Amino acid sequence: MEKDANVTVSLVPASELLSQTILTVFDTVHAAKAVIIQDANFQQFAIYLEMVTVVLKELANLKIEDSERLKIAVANLNREIKVAKQLTVECGKRNKIYLLVNCQRISKDLECITKEISRVLGLIPDISFNINDKISKLRKDMLDSKYQATAVEEEILEKIETGIRERNVDKSYANNLLLCIAEAAGISTEQSVLKRELEEFKSEIEDVNLREDSAEALKMGKIVALLAKADAATSPEEKEIKYFNQRNSLGTQRLEPLHAFYCSITHDVMVDPVETSSGQTFERSAIEKWIAEGNKLCPLTATPLDMSALRPNKILRQSIEEWKDRNTMIMLASLKPALHSNDEQEVLQSLGKLHDLCIERELHREWVMMEEYCPILIGLLGAKNREIRKLSLVILCILAKDSNENKERIARVNNAIESIVRSLARQIGESKLALQLLLELSRSNLVRDFIGNVQGCIFLLVTISSGDDTQAAIDAKELLENLSFLDQNVIQMARANYFKPLLRLLSSGPVNAKMTVAATLSEIELTDNNKLSLFEDGALQPLLVLLSHSDMEMKKVAVKALYNLSSVPQNGLRMIREGAAGPLFELLYRHSLSSPSLRGEVAVIIMHLAISTTTLEADQMHVSLLESEEDIFKLFSLISLTGPDIQQIILRTFHAMCQSHSGLDIRTKLRQLSSVRVLVQLCEFDNHTVRANAVKLFCCLTEDGEDSTFVEHVSQRYIETLIRIIKTSDNVEEIAGAMSIISNLPKEAHITQWLLDAGALQIIFTCLTDGNSSASYKRQLIENAVGALCRFTVSTNQNWQKEVAKCGFFPILLQFLDSGTALTKRNAAVSLKQFSESSNGLSQPVKKHGAFWCCLASRETGCRVHLGICTVESSFCLLEANAVEPLVRVLVEPDVGACEASLDALLTLIDGERLQNGSKVLSEVNAIVPIIRLLSSSCTKLQEKALKALERIFRLIDFKQKYGNLAQMPLVDITQRGHGGMKSLAAKVLAHLDVLHEQSSYF
Template identity: 65%
Template sequence: MTKNMITSAPITPVSELLSQTFLAIVDTVNAAKEVLIQRENFDKLSNYLGELTLILKELSKLDSERSESFRDALEILSRETKVCKQLALECSSRNKIYLLMNCRKIVERLEGSMKEIGRALSLVPLESLGVCSIVSKEASQLCKNMMNAAYSAALEEEEILKKIELGIQEGNADQSYANNLVACMSEAFGMATERLALKKELEEFRSKMEDVRLRSIDMAEARKMEQIIALLEQADATTCTSLEEKQKRYTMTKNSLGRQPLEPLQSFYCPITLDVMTDPVEISSGRTFERSAIEKYLAEGKKDCPLTLTPLDNLCFRPNKNLRKSIQEWKERNNMITIASIKAKIQSSEEQEVPQSLSKLKDLCKEQELHREWVILEDYVPVLIGLLGAKDRDIRAISLDILCILAKDSDDNKERIIKADHSLKSIVRSLARRIEESKLALQLLLQLSRIDAVRDVIGNVQGCMCLLVTMLNSNDPDASRDAQELLDNLSSLDQNVIKMAKANYFKPLLQLLSSGEEHVKLIMAETLAEVDLTDHNKLSLFREGALSPLLQMLSHGNLEMKTVAVKALQNLSSIPQNGLQMISEGALGPLFELLYRHGLSSPSVRELVATIIMHLAISTCAQEAEHLQISIVESEEDIFKLFSLISLTGPDIQTGILRTFQAICQSPSGPNVRAKLRQLSAVQVLVQLCELNNHTVRTNAVKLFCCLTEDGDDSTFLEHVGQRCIKTLLGIFETSSDMEEIAASMGIICNLPKDTQMTQWLLDTGTLQIIFTCLTNGNRNASYKRTVVENAVGALCRFTVSTNQEWQKRAAEVGIVPVLVQLLTSGTSLTKQMAAISLKQFSESSAALSRPVRKPGIFSFCLAAPEMGCPAHLGICSVESSFCILEANALDPLVKMLGEIDHDVCEAALEALLTLIDGKKPQSGSKVLSEANAIAPIIKLLSSTSSRLQEKTLKALERVFKVAELKQKYGSSAQMSLVDITQRGSGGMKSLAAKVLVSLDVLDEQSSYFG
C-alpha cells in the first residue's frame, strides 16, 4: 500500500482554535483568581489576559481561516495559556512551604510564559487581517507590555528566604530563631498557627522534597532542602518529637558521656589570648586564631603571622568551621554534664554551695535554649519550687529567676511549672515577701498567665487577688505595671472585675445576697447581672453559694426581684458546670413557670428565661454531663408544651427554644426527643419557619430541621416536605452567608428520603447544578466549611444509583464524575467515602453502557486506527456515556484509599473497585486491578478488624484468583491471612476463606471447614 493512501489528521479550523484559546484564557483567569500567593504577579497575569480576550473577540469577527501565521500564533497562545493555568492550579493546591521555597522559580515560569504569549501576539498579521487601527494599536501596546513586564517574588517572601539562608549559613540557629521563622511564614501565607496544622504542612513539604530528591540529580539542591527541613523542625509548633522521646534521647546521650567534664584540647586555645576560641579563623599562614584577637593584631599594622612570624600573603580570614564545630560539641558535652551534676549540689545541706550552683545554672539557662530543655528534662522544676520555701532569700530569688527564664516563650514549661506540687501556692507566698523577691514572683505569674490553662488556676489561689491588689497600689512603678497586666490577664481585660478585686468584693457581695434586706439583695443581684465576669469568676461565684439565694429570688412575689434574679442567672448560666448545678438544684421548675405563665413576668424577662433554659440545655451536652443522665424535658407532654411556644411567641423566644431543642437533640437523650418531635409534627412547623424573613429564627429552624432528618422515618418527611420546601432550602443554600445554615440546608437535602418523586423534585429544581457549583467552588474557597462539602457529596448519592441510569446520565452531563474523583484525594474521610459510593454506583452501570467495539471492515484498517476497547469492560467507554471509572482516572485514588485507617472509607473504595469484576467477564477486570497495583492492598484487608470488610475482601479474592496468572502471582501472599481466618473467624467467614484456599490448591474441597 502506498503512503498516499494514508489520510492525514484534519486541521483544526482557525475559528475553532480561536474559541479554544478564548476558553483557555477564561479558565486561566479564573484559576489565577483563586491563588493566595504571588497575588501581585497573578493579578498582572489576569489583567493582561483580560485585555487579550478583548482583542481576540475583535479578531473573531474577521475572516482569518486562511492565515497560517494567525493559526501559529493561536497555537502558541493556547499552549502558553494552559501552562499559566497549570501554574495557577499548582499554586492553589500545593504545599505552602514548598511554594515559598520555589517562589523565584514560580516567578521565572510566569514571566517566561507571559513573554511567550506576548511574542505570539506579535506574530498575528494584524494588517493582512484587516484589523482596524485602534485594535491594532491596542494589540501592539499589549504585546509590548507583556514582553517588558517585570515579575518578582513578594518582599515578605524574599525576607523569609533570606532568613532561611542565613539560618543555614550560620549553622547555629536555635529554637527561638526557628519559632520566629515559622511565625513569619504563617503570617505571610495565612497558614494555620495550630501545632497540628503546621506539622501537617511540614510533613507534606518533607514528602514533596523526598519525591524531588528521588527524581533529582542535583545533590546540592537536595542537600539544601534537607537543611531547610532541619531548620524548620526546630520550631516548637513543628516538632514531631514527644516529651518521652526527648527524655529517652537525652538520657541515652548523657549516659554515654561519663560524669566528669573533659579538659579542652590544645587546638581549642587561641595562641594570642590563650583562651578557648568561640569563632576560630584561619589566616594565610595556615594557623588558626580567635577572630577578634587576630583582627586586633592586624589592626596594629602587623603583617606577619603571630606564631611563625612569616609575612602573610594576604590579610583575609577563612572560618575554621570544623574546629568551631568541635569546640561547640566539647562545650555542649561539658554543659550537659554540668547541668546534671548541679542538681545534687543544690539539694545538698551545704548552704553556701547552693547559691553558687544556682547562679551557674541560671547562667547556663540564659546562654542557650538547648540548656533550658536539658534543665527541664533533668526535672529541675520540682526542686526549684521546693527552694521557694528556703530561709535564704538569695536562694529563693535565684530560683524564681530561673523559673522565669524557663517559663519564657515555652507553654510546655509553663504547664510543667503549674503541675509541680504546691507550685502556685509557693509562688504566691513569695508575693508577700520583700520587693525584689515579690517582683520576681509577679513576673513569673505574669509569664504563667499567658496561657489559658493557667489563668483560672492562678486566680483561684487563696490570697492571690489581695496580694495583687496590694502590689497594684505599690510605689514601685514596675511592680504596679506588672500587677495591672496580670490582673488584666486573669480577668480578660475586664476593669469591673479588677475594681471588685480591689475592694475584695465577691465575699461580702455573696454574704449580703444571702442575708441582707430586700433592697440590699436587689443591689447585689443587679451587680451580678450587669458586671462582665470571666468564666473563672462565674464558677467561683456558684462554688461560693450564689445560686441558692438567686433561686429563692425567682420565687419571690416582687416582679422586680424576679427580673433581677433572672438577669443574674442569665449572666452566670453560660458555663456548663453552672448549668448542670442549676439543673441539679431544681432551677428548671421556676424557670419554666416564668416562661409559660405570662402574668408572672414581662416579655423581656421571658426572653432571658428562654436564654437561660438554652444555656442549661447546652450544658447537658458538655463533657461534664456524660455520666449524669440529665435531661431538660422528660415526657412527650414536656416536649409538646415547650415546642408549642414557637408558634405563640416572638423571634427572641423562638430562637431560644429552637436552640434549646438543637442542644437537646445532640445530648444523650437526643434520639428519643427527635422521635417525639417528629411524632408531634414538628417538621411541619419547621418547614414554615424556613420561609421566614427573620434570619436568626430561620437559621435555627433549618439547623433543628437538619437534626430531625438524621434518623427520621421517611413517612414524616414525605408528608410535609414538598417541592416548595425543596426550593426554599436550595434558595437558602445559594443566598445565605451563614456557613452553618448553608451546611444544615444541604444536610436536610442529603438526609431526605430516597423516594423517587423526592429525587425527581430535586432534579427539577436544579439541585445537581447547585451541588456541582458547591463542590467546585467550595474546594478552592477556604470559607466553605468541611460539613458543607460532606453534605453535598452525601446528597449526590441519591442521583447516582444504578437503578436509574437517566439520573446517572444527568449527573454525568453536569460534570460530577471528575469532581468525585478529585474528592477521593482532597476530601475528609466522610467525603471520600461518599464520593467512592457514588463512583461505585456509576460504575455498576458501565458494563451495560459500554459500546461494543466495531469490527473493522475489509479496508477500514487502511483509513483509520482501530477502536481500542476499555480493558475492563471490553467495549468503548467514556465518562459521560458509560461512567467508566477507568476513563475518569479514578483507579489510582481508589487504590490509595484501601490503605486508609477508616474502615468505612476502605470499604467504599473496595466496593467501587470490585464493580470491575462484577460483570460477565471478571477476568479482564481482575487484570486491570492487578495492573493498578490493587491486589496487594486488597489482600492486606484480610487482616482488618472489620468483619464486614474481611467478608467482602474474601468474596473479591475468590473471583480474582480464578485468573491463573493472578493466583500464581498473589496467592502465596494471601495464604497466611486466609489460614488465620479459617482458625479464628466466624462460621461463614471460615467457609469463605476455605473456598479461597481451595482455589489456591491449599485445601481440598472435602475439608472440614465446609462442614
C-alpha cells in the first residue's frame, strides 16, 4: 500500500504538491483560530502552521526540479496537516461541554500532531541554508511545545472526578459544576441555552456509545448522570409542575418508615445503608464502629465480617430518601394552617419545623418557595410576639441567600420591604436580623431600588452605621454602598470614618485616652479591610510605643490590640519590618512579668507574623521572622517550658516558618537543635491538638530527605505511636502527616521491620481503599500512603515484597497508575519496578514430563518474559498483574517523575537475557513508540534512559526494521545537541540502524 502511494506521489509535480499542502495548511489555520475550547493551545498551533506556510512558500518560490525525497516529504506533511485539520474542524463543531470534558485528550492529541509535523519537516531534503535553518528552528520549537488544559479546566475536571467518586453529590454541587463549565466554555447561563447545550451533549454521548470504545462511553455516561442532578437548565415553571404533580399524588397522611429502613444496631432510620458480606444491611457509621471496636462477626447472623466488602445499598437508600421526601411534602402543606393560628406557641413550633427543613436541604427551600410561604412569613413580621418576628426574619434570610430569583420573589410580596424596615427600627437582636436580610436582598439589582425608596430606611441605616455595634455598622455601610443610586453626600455620611479621631488620640492623647483607644481596637469586630486601613493610617507605631512601655497594663492593652489587628498577613509583614518582633519575643520569654493569658496572646501574634512570611509578598521582599540559630533555639525551647495552649501555638509558628522562603534553612537548623527528640515525645501527648501540630511539624522536617537525626531518635515505640495515630485520629490532616512521616523516614531495614510489626501494611491498605476521608486531604493521604508503600517493595527484601503482594496491593497500584496524581503514579510505578526486579529469580521453572505425559495432558507454558511459572503473589510478574499497559499509559504523562518511574519499571522486562522476549512484549503493548518519543524529552536523564534502552532493543533485527525510521531524526538531533556521552551513544544506535558507520567521528 505504501509503495502504491509513493508511485502516485511520483506522478505529481513537486510544485503542485506544495500548492495543495499550502492550501491545506491555510484551511487548518483558519479552523484552528476559530476553536473556542483550548483556544490558547490552538492559537499557538496556528502560529506553528503559519511558520510552516512560510517555509513551504519559500520552497515553492525556488522552483526547484522535482525531487522524489522532497515530494514524499511534502506528501507526508500534507497527510499530517489533514489529520490536524480533522481535529481542529471537529473541535470547532462539537458540543462545547463535550469538548471541555475531553480537553486533556485534545491537548495530548494536539501535542502529538505537532511533534509528528515536526518529524515530517525533518524529511525535507537540504535545499538552501536559509530554508534549512528555518526548518531546524521551527522543528525545535514544535518538539519543545507543550499543550495543557487551563487551570480552570483542570479544576472543573477535578470537580467532575470528585462528583463521580462521591456519587451522592447534591443538586447544588451539580449546579455549581454546570455553571463553572458554562463559564469556562463560553456558554450563556440562561436556562434555555444551558438546556439546549446539555441536550446536545447527551446526543454526543449517544454517538460515543455507538461509535467509540466502551471505556469512554462509560465515563461520559457517568458525567451525564452527574450533570443530570443539576436543575440550572430547568425552568422554574417546569420545577413547579413537577413538584405539584408529585405532591398532589401523595394524599395528606404521613407514612411510617418501613421495618427495613431501620438499622438493627442504632434502631434509627438509616442515612447511608450498606450491605455486609453476611447479606445484612446496617447504617455505615454503625457497622464501621462495630468492627472498629473489635467485633468480627455480624451482629445479626454471627457470621464473619469483611470490612472491605461493604457495599452501598443504593436501592434501599433511594427508597428511604423517597419516603423522607414524601413526608416532607405532606408536612410542608400541613404547616400553613398552623402559622395562621392564634396560639403563639403553635406558631413558634411550626416556624421551628420550617426553619429546620430550610437548613436541612436546598431542595426543601425550593419547596417552601413553591408553597408560597413568603407572604405568610412577611405577614408574621407584624406579629406582637418578638420571637415569631425574629424567627420569620431568619427563615426569610435563609431563603434569600439561595438565588436572585428568591430575593425578587420576597421583595415582590406586598409591603415586604416596608415590614422588614420596621423590624430594622426595633430592638437590637431583631434589628440586626432585619439588617442582614436587607443586605442579602440588596445583592439583587432589581431589589435595591425597593429598599432605598422605603421612607426612613436610609436614616435608619446611617444611624446604625455610626452606632456602637461594629458588625451592624459594617453591614449598614455595605448596604448603603449597595444602594448606588444614593446621593454622594449621604454615602459620605454613612462612610463616616470614626477611626481617624481614635488614631489621633492613640498617637498624641493623654495616657488614659491611649489605653482606652487601644482597648477599643482590641474589642471591636473588624473586617480585614478595616485592619489594613488602621495600619495604613498609622495605628502600628503608637501601639508599639505602648508595647515597649514599662507599665504592664499598657503592654497588655497593646498586645490585645495587636492580637486583633495582626491576623491580616500584610499587617504581619509591616509589624516585622517595623520591629514589633523584638518586644513581643521579650514579653513571651519573661515568665515572671507576664500572665499565662497574656503570653498566649503574644504567642498568637508571633504565629500571625510567621504565617505572614509564607506569602508571595514576603518571598519577594525576603522578610524573615527568625534567622539566627540562637533565636530559633530560644523559641523552640519554650515548647518544653509551657502548657498545651502555648505549645500548640509555637508548633504552628514553626510549621509556618518552615513553609516560608527561608523554610529549608529553618528545617535544617531545627534538626541540628535536636528538635526531633522533642517532637517524638510530643507525638505521644494526650492533648490531641498539641500532638497533631507536632506531627505536622515533624512531617515538615522529614521532607528534605533522609537524616541520621531521625534514625537516632525514632524508636519502635514511636513507630507504634504513628500507627496508632493513623488508626484512631479524627484529624485527617494529622493522619496525612503521620503517613508522610512513614514515607519520608530513612529507609533503614529495622525501621521498615518495626512498621511491618506494627501493622503498617494493613493501615496503608485501609487508607488507600477507604472512601470516607475528607476530600480536601484525600489526595494528599493517598500520595503519602503510596509513597510509604515503596519502602516495603524494595527488591533487597523479598519477604517484605511477599507480604505486600499477599495483602492485595497490586490492583490498587494499577488503579492509581490510571487515576492518581502525578506523584501517586510515580510512587506506584516505583513499587512495581521494585517488584519486577525480583521476578526473574522467583519465576519457577516449567516442569518437564515424559513423552507419555504429553499424550495425556496439555503442556504447561511459562511466562513469556521470565520463561518460568509466574504469579502475582509468588514472583510479582508485571505481565501476570496486567501492569504493563497501565505503565505504558504513564509514559506519555507530562510529569517527568511519573514518566521516568514508569520507564524504569518497563525496562526491567528487558534486563539481561530477557531482551528478546521483553522487547516483544513491549512492542505488542505499543511501548516502544513512546520510548522513542522520550528521546525528544526536555529532561536529560529521561532522554538518556530511553537512549540506553533503545540501544539494546535495536540490537534485534526485527525491532530495528520496525521502529528504526521513527527513531532516526531524534537520534540525529541528539548527536548534534546531546550532552556528554549521549552523543556517542546516539551515534552507536544510528550505527545499529545502518545510518552511520562504526568509524564515524561521532564515536
